[in-house]
Amino acid sequence: MTLKAVKTRIYPNSQQRAKIIANFGYCRFVWNQLLAMQKQRYANGGRYVNEFDMNYLIKALKQEFTFLKAAESTSLLHVSRDLHHAYQKFFKEHQGFPKFKSRKFPKQSYQCNSVNHNIQVISANRLKLPKLGNLRFKCGQVISGNITNVTIRLSATGKFYAILLVDTEIEKLPKVTSKVGIDMGIADLVITSDGVKYPTIRFDKALAKKKHYWEKRLARRRRQAQKEIAWDQHNKVIEPRELSDFKNYLKAKRMVAKYNERIANQRNNYLHHLSKQLIAQYDVIKIEDLKTKNLLKNHKLARAIANQSWRTLRSQLEYKCAWYGKQLVTVNPRKTSQICSNCGYDDDKHTLDIREWTCPHCGISHDRDINAAKNILSA
Numbered sequence: 041m042t043l044k045a046v047k048t049r050i051y052p053n054s055q056q057r058a059k060i061i062a063n064f065g066y067c068r069f070v071w072n073q074l075l076a077m078q079k080q081r082y083a084n085g086g087r088y089v090n091e092f093d094m095n096y097l098i099k100a101l102k103q104e105f106t107f108l109k110a111a112e113s114t115s116l117l118h119v120s121r122d123l124h125h126a127y128q129k130f131f132k133e134h135q136g137f138p139k140f141k142s143r144k145f146p147k148q149s150y151q152c153n154s155v156n157h158n159i160q161v162i163s164a165n166r167l168k169l170p171k172l173g174n175l176r177f178k179c180g181q182v183i184s185g186n187i188t189n190v191t192i193r194l195s196a197t198g199k200f201y202a203i204l205l206v207d208t209e210i211e212k213l214p215k216v217t218s219k220v221g222i223d224m225g226i227a228d229l230v231i232t233s234d235g236v237k238y239p240t241i242r243f244d245k246a247l248a249k250k251k252h253y254w255e256k257r258l259a260r261r262r263r264q265a266q267k268e269i270a271w272d273q274h275n276k277v278i279e280p281r282e283l284s285d286f287k288n289y290l291k292a293k294r295m296v297a298k299y300n301e302r303i304a305n306q307r308n309n310y311l312h313h314l315s316k317q318l319i320a321q322y323d324v325i326k327i328e329d330l331k332t333k334n335l336l337k338n339h340k341l342a343r344a345i346a347n348q349s350w351r352t353l354r355s356q357l358e359y360k361c362a363w364y365g366k367q368l369v370t371v372n373p374r375k376t377s378q379i380c381s382n383c384g385y386d387d388d389k390h391t392l393d394i395r396e397w398t399c400p401h402c403g404i405s406h407d408r409d410i411n412a413a414k415n416i417l418s419a
Contacts (some may be wrong), residue, residue, distance in 0.1 A: 042363055043188070047205045048167070048179040050192075056177045060192055060200065063171070065147040066111035068141045070119045073101055075138055078127070088127065094120035112171045114153040124332050129178070130353050144284070146196035146297065151189060159187045159204070169202065177202060182207055196297035212365040220326040221417025223409050224350050226341065230314065231409040234415040238314055243306040244347050251299040258292035307349055315356040323359060326416050366369035371419040378402065380416035 074094055081089065098116050102108045108116070113336060126138040152159075152170050160168040167177040167189060185208025193201045221233035230238040265286040271279035282288060318325060330350055336342045336395050361368040383403035387396070390408065398405045 041185075041207050043085045044185070044208055044210065046114070046179065046181065046183055046206055048177045048202050048204065049182075050167065050169075050200045051176045052172065052200055053175070055168065055201070056175055058170055059181050060146075060194070063111055063115060063150050063192070064194070066108055067115055067119050067150045068148075069105075069110065069370065070098060070101060070111075070116050071123060072096075075121055076122060078123075087150055091124035094123065102106050105165070112150070112152045113149045114170075118151040124330075149191055149193040151191045153189045154187050159190050159390045161187075167202065173243070174256060183387065189368065195301065197294060197301050201231050207223075210363045211254040213320055215365075218322050219326070219417060220322040221371075221415070221419075222318070222325045222328075223413040223416060224328060224330060224348065224353075225409050226344050228409065229348055230318075230353075231413050233410070233413040235407075237409070240348065241306075242312055242347060243303045243310075245282065246344075247299050247303055251296065254295040254299065256322055257290070258296050259288040261286065261292050270319050285317065309355055310347060311353050315353060315360055318357070319360050319364055321334075322366070323366045324369065325361065326371050326419065327354060327357065327367045327377060328412075328416055329370040330373060350352075371416045373416075376419075377408050377412040378416040379415055380406065381411050381418065 062165070074097060078089060081087070093094065095117060098120060102329065123138060130137050155170075158168070158170045160175060162168055165176055165178065166174050168174050173238055174375045183204060183206060185206040188205045188207055190205070191203040194292050195201065200206050224229045225231055225240075227240060228237040229240045232238075262283070265281075265283055268286075269281055269283070269385040332345065335345050339346075357368050360366075372394065378390055379385070380387065380399040382400060383399065383402040386397055387397065387399065390397060396405065397408065
């Protein structure tokens, strides 16, 4: 059995929407309370409270703040788990310190476990969720298997999603006894050692004009709103307005988020089709272990590199190889484009404008990207 996440679009009614938004607030409140307790405890010289001890603190919070009893109980337990994991990443992996959460953040979510079949797919378009009951949903695939938990998410465009974690059986793909090396590029997204090039599609440029139209209006409406907020503060208005009170500003903000979401969806769809195609064709896939964060320091290519989503493609290959019984190998990208794949001669570093070169040792002409893919395969 394999764990698989299935993303579904849900359509809650007004009462269900209110319950979902309220549960976002309950989880956010508990997160902020627990984080404040941890910081105060550290300031007083105490030790860090682990996940299980935080669960007891949640019980105390429920007694002190009775409105938390209306929350989905397992969603609050996930808050303590998430905070524990955030601290572990800070201590062990030296990632950022956990931050307080705000209700103004455009994306909100909470997670709850399946207990006594409180999460069920009732029919092809009806879903049962904890505290919400039955609601309509839409999904592009048949959901089969045992549902372990669900994540309710609100996108920046105001759409509600339910991501179901399903324990299901995934059929392995047939073996084809072939290997491939893959070089990641900008002009072409993927170049294989077989000489096949999968092109880059600039989804961000296709919608650039429409997106820029609303970005200009968003900037102007934000400036206008901030002037009126400053006027309220100067004249000591009893209830000064906030940015969320300006409807024209919110409309422009939602339209910009809409185009960003559309670009991301188109890109993810393209990457899913590409990764599935590669896994169906090859048993062993070798890719370069790129440090994208370092590459983004090149400001002339940063936007193009970010559009490629190399890390997303790699993560898709990782979990799909695990699903379908294939193998993914990462290779150090050092000198893959400057070493001759035929004789191994090192022709020293080539600038990015050199796309083809001839080996001075064996005289073979190379396509820069295909040569790099062949070196990755033989690494």
